[in-house]
Amino acid sequence: MKSFLQLNTIFVSILIESMPFVLIGVFISGIIQMFVTEEMVQRWVPKNKVLAVLYSALIGILFPACECGIVPITRRLVAKGVPLHAVIPFMLTGPIINPIVLFSTYIAFGSNIKMVLYRSIFSCIVAVIIGLILSVQYKDDQLRKKEVISSVSSKTLKEKWMGTLQHAVDEFFASGKYLIIGAFIASAMQTYVKTSIFLAIGHGKATSSLVMMALAFVLSLCSEADAFIASSFQNTFSFGALAAFLVYGPMLDIKNTLMLFQSFKTRFVLVLIAYITVFVFIGSLFI
Numbered sequence: 001m002k003s004f005l006q007l008n009t010i011f012v013s014i015l016i017e018s019m020p021f022v023l024i025g026v027f028i029s030g031i032i033q034m035f036v037t038e039e040m041v042q043r044w045v046p047k048n049k050v051l052a053v054l055y056s057a058l059i060g061i062l063f064p065a066c067e068c069g070i071v072p073i074t075r076r077l078v079a080k081g082v083p084l085h086a087v088i089p090f091m092l093t094g095p096i097i098n099p100i101v102l103f104s105t106y107i108a109f110g111s112n113i114k115m116v117l118y119r120s121i122f123s124c125i126v127a128v129i130i131g132l133i134l135s136v137q138y139k140d141d142q143l144r145k146k147e148v149i150s151s152v153s154s155k156t157l158k159e160k161w162m163g164t165l166q167h168a169v170d171e172f173f174a175s176g177k178y179l180i181i182g183a184f185i186a187s188a189m190q191t192y193v194k195t196s197i198f199l200a201i202g203h204g205k206a207t208s209s210l211v212m213m214a215l216a217f218v219l220s221l222c223s224e225a226d227a228f229i230a231s232s233f234q235n236t237f238s239f240g241a242l243a244a245f246l247v248y249g250p251m252l253d254i255k256n257t258l259m260l261f262q263s264f265k266t267r268f269v270l271v272l273i274a275y276i277t278v279f280v281f282i283g284s285l286f287i
Contacts (some may be wrong), residue, residue: 003191013188015180026072026172030164034155040059043088052086053131058125060094066222067095067250071259078141085135088272091125095223095250096123097241105246108227109234115227115243118287123247126279183220185254208241209284213277216249216259221248240287248280 045051063070074091078084079095095101097120109115155163212233221229226249230242237245260269 007187007191026168030168034160034163049135056086057089057127067256070094075263084103084138085131089131092251093123101223105138105227107232118243119156119246130275142265208237209244212241212245213248216245220253220255240284243287244284251276
């Protein structure tokens, strides 16, 4: 009974923590659907692939999006014609380098700018590398379902806002169920898989990074709060392992993984998971 109550408490806390950002994400997705045309997208995104990847990796600093709220935005941008290599880096860095997350990291680590710099630079490097690889590897959008994008230029302002709300509601119910499933799995694993198990095997630079990455995936914390958890492990794990935790979790956790599988083709998601895991792990060894 005690473990069930603990599971329920963690489950509700994850939902409360995540839901506002999912709502923001689906609303922005609705705005993109109704107000952003394909012509606008073509003007905004640099034609040069390298510049497009760099632009995508850095533009996230302007958007206070959580890792679960950013998936609907990413899917809508891809449906609007943004190439994968020009949107996936934004999806990876957006939940990490936005001002809210960087400030919370600064506070969590005792007003020390070092972890803020490592976290932001580390995430951007990983995102840029993955974006450059995707620019060569994939030419199509890899969406699970082809979405029909209707013309919005002839709609009145009122019709656009009504369409935005309708789209946000539809997007919320399409993505929300995966958020709930992911939150339940994460809360169950936090309840029944003890942190001491991870701590017991987290010795050595490589194993500590892998343990912290696994912990980040399991805990499925919002990026606005994960720095406070990471700081509690400062006397247990290496600085590189803590950085891996703070980069890997916002890029990949149980919640957004399920949402990615709902939005993109299975093979593409598995490839993306592999790239994120490999490059974050390798990067953590050099910190």
